[in-house]
Amino acid sequence: MAETAAELARTRPRPVPLTWLGVVPFMLFALMFLIVPATLLMIGAFQDPQGNFTLQNIANLNQPTIIKAYRTSIAISAASAFGGALIGFGIAYAVALGHVPRWIRPTMMTFSGVASNFAGVPLAFAFMATLGRTGLVTALLTSIFGINIYRYGFNLLSFGGLTLTYLYFQIPLMILIMTPAIDGLKREWREASAILGASTWQYWRMVAFPILWPSLLGAFLLLFANAFGAIATAYALTGSSLNIITILLFAQIRGDVLHDPNLGYALALGMILITGLSNGAYIWLRSRSERWMR
Amino acid sequence: MSFLTLESLTKTFGNQTTIHGIDLAVERGEFVSFLGPSGCGKTTTLRMIAGFETPTSGTIKIDGKDVTDLRPNQRNIGMVFQAYALFPNMTIADNIAFGLKVARKSSAEIAARVKEMLELIKLPHIGDRYPYQLSGGQQQRVALARALAIKPKILLLDEPLSALDAKIRISLREEIRAVQRALGITTIYVTHDQEEALSMSDRICVMNDGRIEQLGTPFEIYNYPKTRFVASFVGTLNILNGQVLDSTSGRLSIDDQEIVTARELGGASAGDTLSLALRPEALSIGHANGGSNNLSGTIDEVHFLGSVVRIRVRFKDNVVSLDTFNRPHSAPPERGQPVTVNFTREDILVLDRPAI
């Protein structure tokens, strides 16, 4: 038996080197355009212009403009992720469990697929045409209800305006993530809890919500990272008037506004840390909920 | 008075009536199976008892109380689902405790009851595990424990074994019946598996097309099927056409050979054609059986199945299959060989009796 196996091993051409060769382009590409560039930035964050190790760049992050930029970015990302998660969950729930006609669901999913990818510069244009000073909704509100939202302190080029704009892709993204998760709630769980004496509220509190919780929190984190790294919409909407971290970094790359290239690397490192943490938590939570759902 | 009664229960979905007026009375402590093919209405009926479906008309009474309009969570019923339906986010102990927690029982009482239930299903050490760590059979036992923990008035089981493999199915079948007997709980068991229904039930309610075809003990259902559907759905069956020669003495003719039945021919008169049925195990070759009916024919086909040899015999138009045991020392009969098929007067089932 052992002999024949050994014989087989000798006669059969060994495919291992060839298969490894097949993944070389991918690995090379990943190294050149993902891993090395990101690593270089992270290294740069700990170097002075002469290339010596320093923690000064990290320390230099502690200045009002940068702190405020991080804060605003985190606030907008959290607000749009929270709003998107809440509203998106509501719509996903309505579509999946709301006893609405069957055609609504595929329509909503297709639309969500489009809207979640409709971001960047054109999205900014759309919201300017809608809620800008001469936008249609602004004009309609003024002429029909006599409410000039700009007089009440609304400004599209602000925290609230940008959050509202981000919701346009955050909500659909949430719908795309949560509808399958809600589908994963088996009808039998609801029935089993009902027959055991639980009310609808108790079912949601004790069964459905705990089951959905990892997906919900995970989706929130994904939405957060999604908004945190975004720049095009904000830039097209506000130019550089809004101080968020991506716009600050953009300006730094363009013209070294911080007058210190290595500080820029530290800025980028901070961003990687924040999105990395929230994405990491997302992946972890997802694997947890998948284990249950098996 | 019966413990569970269904009175002219009907259910209509859209313009399609799926349950056509079901009447049923189940005694306290009784184990009743709903047996029928898929789509016969057995699950719908069960779901109406549970309260998941609202009957279009009719009433459901449990222990003398009309529960027709009560919601599922007010009925105090235990239910076991086909796909286990354990809550995946809770441990086994929490699953079993769920109904008690919802009912706001004290934690000491809950702990004691959970322990008792785990011992009842003979899995005393799995309280801390999660459902995904258990096998299908274990999950279904936990589901049973969870359903029973709330001390329900009635236990409903919706095809609880059909997701499991054959071996576990048989052992769990016995276990469910043992637990049911020990607790003396009134039980409705939905299945499409006749063997399950026959082996477990006190009474079987054979359903077809939203109606009860026959209600009776397993013995009655198998040996005295009242309709052609029951006869063919429960067990295997040879169906023959026979002409009535004399309805009072029960003389019949099958392919011009005369036989006599001990069964009621109802209102049939001489010359009528009847459907007759014979179970394969009631037939024997030769006269060994000692029955008074003999039909001669030729062997059409011989299937050697191991311990059993299935032989098909043709008379003229009618064909029957019968089983003989394999005997190592004598060769099985051959095709074309003339044989006599023997059976008793009682073994003939008369199907489709004309209405009286």
Added chain:
Amino acid sequence: MKRPVIGPWITIILGTLYFLVPLIATFEFSLRMKRGVYSFEAYRVVFGDPNFQASFTYSAVIAIAAILVGVLIVVPTAYIVQLKLPRLRPLVEFITLLPLVIPAIVLVFGYLRMYNSSSWLPLTNSVRGTDFLLTCAYVTLALPYMYRAVDTGLRAIDIRTLTEAAQSLGSSWPRILFQVILPNVRVAVLSGAFLTFAIVIGEFTMASLLNRPAFGPYLQLIGANRAYEPAALAIIAFIITWACMGLIQLFGGGRQRAARR
């Protein structure tokens, strides 16, 4: 158990309004270029603008190049990982998720550091070099979507049997990959391609920081200087996105139906 259906309806209607109102407003706004009448003047101006044509063509070419490079990198890798090297799966999946973790602006910042004029590989020195860099940047952006699409597609067919059948007929490895496997995951590759196109066509950050005359920077420039054309461009961009998603649905839906059968 009947429950009131009014709540879900309100949610869905409000959500739909939130999606539709900006589109309607933008469309209405795009028609207002001529004083007092609705006209397609803004669209005429946009389509007539040589910069529009040039930048759109440029971005489309880069997008197609990125799709080709992406397919060439992803398909063999996904195939080999699934068939021969399953132990590489966690690593490969981690890598394909990285572009979601590292924001695009950070990535391009890294490229500028790594491939600048004084580096070992000064891609940014030449126009062609920068075009190549932008293509690779877009491949990176689309990597998570492309990989997931192809991986799912490969799972749906029995690649082992297909491969062994082809081998028994004496096919060589490249032949198996390009004549047997690729046609069978065509649908998956196509949906990855359309998604890539939708993501890349109006991309702003990378193109702008690499100083290439792409559609994204053009959009931004128009937005900063004109009134009605941006609205027309937003509608055009929306239609492009919709077309890409619609094509994915079309192909993907057909496959799902076939699979169910």
